[in-house]
Amino acid sequence: MNAPTPLALSARRESGEDRRAAIALAARDLIAEKGFEGLRTRDIAERVGINIATLHYHVPSKEALIALVAESLRIAFAEQSRAHVRDGLTPTQLLELEFDDYAELLGDKHVLISVMTELLEKARRDASIAAAMGPMMGKWKQIVADILEAGRDAGEFRADLDPAPAAQMLVGAMMGFSKSPNATPQNFERLRAELLRAIRNPDRTSKEYQDE
Amino acid sequence: MNAPTPLALSARRESGEDRRAAIALAARDLIAEKGFEGLRTRDIAERVGINIATLHYHVPSKEALIALVAESLRIAFAEQSRAHVRDGLTPTQLLELEFDDYAELLGDKHVLISVMTELLEKARRDASIAAAMGPMMGKWKQIVADILEAGRDAGEFRADLDPAPAAQMLVGAMMGFSKSPNATPQNFERLRAELLRAIRNPDRTSKEYQDE
DNA sequence: ATGTCTCAATCAAGTGATTGATTGCTTGCA
DNA sequence: TGCAAGCAATCAATCACTTGATTGAGACAT
Numbered sequence A, B: 001m002n003a004p005t006p007l008a009l010s011a012r013r014e015s016g017e018d019r020r021a022a023i024a025l026a027a028r029d030l031i032a033e034k035g036f037e038g039l040r041t042r043d044i045a046e047r048v049g050i051n052i053a054t055l056h057y058h059v060p061s062k063e064a065l066i067a068l069v070a071e072s073l074r075i076a077f078a079e080q081s082r083a084h085v086r087d088g089l090t091p092t093q094l095l096e097l098e099f100d101d102y103a104e105l106l107g108d109k110h111v112l113i114s115v116m117t118e119l120l121e122k123a124r125r126d127a128s129i130a131a132a133m134g135p136m137m138g139k140w141k142q143i144v145a146d147i148l149e150a151g152r153d154a155g156e157f158r159a160d161l162d163p164a165p166a167a168q169m170l171v172g173a174m175m176g177f178s179k180s181p182n183a184t185p186q187n188f189e190r191l192r193a194e195l196l197r198a199i200r201n202p203d204r205t206s207k208e209y210q211d212e
Numbered sequence C: 001a002t003g004t005c006t007c008a009a010t011c012a013a014g015t016g017a018t019t020g021a022t023t024g025c026t027t028g029c030a
Numbered sequence D: 001t002g003c004a005a006g007c008a009a010t011c012a013a014t015c016a017c018t019t020g021a022t023t024g025a026g027a028c029a030t
Helices: A016-034 A041-048 A052-058 A062-082 A091-106 A110-123 A127-153 A163-178 A185-199 A206-210 B016-034 B041-048 B052-058 B062-082 B091-106 B110-123 B127-153 B163-179 B185-199 B206-210
Strands: none
Touching (some): A016 A041, A041 A052, A041 A062, A091 A185, A110 B163, A163 B163, A185 B163, A185 B185, B041 B062, B091 B110, B091 B163, B127 B163
16 A cells, blocks of 8 residues: 555456456555545556556446445445444443544554545535435434434433434544544544543443443 | 636736736635536636636646635635634633634635635645645634633533543534535534533533523 | 736647457357 | 357557646737
C-alpha cells in the first residue's frame, strides 16, 4: 500500500471476479492517495499490473469502476460488522463495540475511511453515488440509534436522549475526528470517553455501570 | 447561483481586486456543484464572463485559484463570526449563537459548507490546503472548546466534560448533519437540542437554565 | 506614452475509451 | 493423447477530445 507496486505479479490470466477484486483494491488505494480528482484509469491499471484495455475489458467505464469500489466498501464494512458477536451484550457494550470497530478502521484500515469520506463528498453531487452510499450510512446510523434507544429504555443512557440526532452526533464526531490533524489513538480514546459521558444516564452511579 | 449565467455582465475592465473576487465567487459556486474533480478553469472564466487568458492574468495557476478560494472562505466565516456581539453572553448563549450561525449557513449559504467540506477532503491529500484549512477548523474548534470550558467551570455544563473532544463532538455532528439526506431545518433543531442535552449539567434544573 | 487588462489562437500533455490482433485456456473429438 | 475450435482475456497502438496554460497583438485608462 506504500510503494506504488503492482499488487501482485499477475498471472497472465485471472478470472473476471479476481481481476475485478484486484481492480477495486487498487482503485481504493489510489482514491485514498489522490481523491477522485486525481484518479486515473491508467494509474489503476498500472497498480494492478495490467494494460489499460484489460481494465476496460473487465470494468466497462470509470463510472462502473467507482460503483465497484462503493460495493467493495459495503462488503468490507459488512464483514467487519460480522466479525463480532453482538448477542447478549448490553447497549453500552454494543456501543463500545462500534467504537472498537471505528478504532480498528483508524488503525491499519484508514484507507477505508478515506475512501468513504471521498465517496460521501461525491454523493453530494452525484445521485447514483448517493444511492449507493445512502443505505450504507443510513444503516450505520440506524444501528447506533437502535443501540441508543435500547440503552435509554433500559435506563443505561439518559432519559431525554433522542436516538436519531444522538446517533448523528456520535457518527459525526467519529468521522470528523478521522480528518483532524491530531487523530491519534490516545485522542480517539479521549473522544470515545467523552461520547459515552454525553449519553450516560446521570441517575446511574459509576458502580452500576461497572456491574454491567 | 442556479442558472449557469455569468455573475455580472462584466465591464470590459475591472480592477484586479474586483476581478479576483468575482473569480473566487464563481469558483466557489462551481466547486459546490462539481467538486474539485469537475472544476475547470474554462468553466470559471465562463461563469465570470471573461476569457481563459484573462483568468490566468489575474490568477496565475489553478493552484493559486484554489488558495484564493480558501482565503475567501476564511474571510466569509470571519465576517459571519463578527456579525454578532458576543460580549456579556453566558456560555450557553454563546453556544446557541454557534448553532445559529451554522443554521444560517445551512440556509441560503449552503455553498460555503459544501466548499469547506470539499477543501477539508482535499486537505487530507494536499499539505498546502491543509495549511490553509487547519487554522480555520482549529480556530472554530477552539472557540467551541473555550465556550464549553467556561460553561463547565460556571456549572452550566456537566462537570466531567472534556472541552476538546466535546468540541469535536459538536463540530463533527453539525458538519456530518449537513451531508445527510434529511438535513431539514426541523432536523437541525432536533440535533441542536440533543447536543445541548449532551453537555448540560444534570445537577442544574430547567428553571436554573431559563434564568440565565 | 505607458502600463494594465483583454482576447483569439495555439501548445503540449493528458484522459477515458476503442480497435484489431494475439495469446491463453478449456473442452470435445478422433 | 494430441489437435482443433471456440471463447475469454490481454495487449500495443490509436482516437477524439479535454485541460491548464501560453503567446502576442490589441484595447483601455490615465
